Amino acid sequence: MRLVEETHPILLQKCESFNFDEPIMEPYELSDELHKIRKAGAGVGLAAPQVGLNTQVLVIGMGNYQTEGTEDYDKVFFNPTILSYEEGNIYMLEGCLSYPGLFVKVKRPENMTMEWYTEEGSRCEERFTGMTSRILQHEVDHLNGITFLKRAVRLHLQKAQKDRKIQGRRRKKTQ
Numbered sequence: 001m002r003l004v005e006e007t008h009p010i011l012l013q014k015c016e017s018f019n020f021d022e023p024i025m026e027p028y029e030l031s032d033e034l035h036k037i038r039k040a041g042a043g044v045g046l047a048a049p050q051v052g053l054n055t056q057v058l059v060i061g062m063g064n065y066q067t068e069g070t071e072d073y074d075k076v077f078f079n080p081t082i083l084s085y086e087e088g089n090i091y092m093l094e095g096c097l098s099y100p101g102l103f104v105k106v107k108r109p110e111n112m113t114m115e116w117y118t119e120e121g122s123r124c125e126e127r128f129t130g131m132t133s134r135i136l137q138h139e140v141d142h143l144n145g146i147t148f149l150k151r152a153v154r155l156h157l158q159k160a161q162k163d164r165k166i167q168g169r170r171r172k173k174t175q
Contacts, residue, residue: 001033001051003041006099010049013145018055018078020121027119031076034059041097045135047142050098056080058139060132080116080140083125085109094138094148101167104152104160108137 004010020027030048038046038059047058061074088110095103112133115125128136138148149157 001037001053003037003050003097004052008052008098010052010054011098011142011145011147013049013054015047015049015054015056015143015145018057018117020078020117024053024055027076027078030057031059031119034076035061035074038097043097044131045139046097047139049142049145056143058136058143060135060139062131076119077114077116077136077139078118078121080114080136080143082137082140083113083115086111092134094134096138096148099147099149101164102160103163104148105156106138106148106151107153108134108151110134112137114140 018024018027023030025033030053034046034048034051034057037051038044038061044062045058045060048055056079057076058080059074059076086109089107090110091105091107093103094106110133111127111129113125113127114136115123117123141148141151152160
């Protein structure tokens with residue numbers, strides 16, 4: 001398993017539900033593999049389509065990126081569904097392992113409630129806030145074929161793309 005390029009068509013398609021009766025991979029093994037790739041890329045979240053798998057599974061982990069209001073844990077979510085959003089949208093810079101070097105201002109609800117299933121197939125429901133909520137919204141979007149580029153205002157996206165080009169040129173000059 002490895003990250004797909006940002007132009008890969010799987011990033012734009014809605015994923016199929018994870019089938020616990022006939023899984024594409026044993027749930028714990030899939031979780032471990034996704035976390036390995038996420039950590040290798042120094043990411044805080046990763047969805048299955050980002051490694052070419054058409055299934056609704058995502059992982060998150062804060063670790064070294066822990067900020068006030070976030071928990072320090074690695075967690076996996078099978079077939080997640082956002083049940084509700086709370087008022088209070090805020091802009092924040094978002095990056096994505098599938099779009100290296102691109103950081104775009106995106107407006108999202110600060111809090112939301114989500115349901116999902118564990119590796120054993122047990123249903124869970126929880127309210128998420130702050131950075132954890134944002135990461136989960138970004139990753140659930142991946143499962144629905146929505147990239148953070150689609151959530152960005154055109155001006156913010158253009159600025160981010162310009163900044164990425166400039167950074168690329170700087171890296172080439174120093175090599």
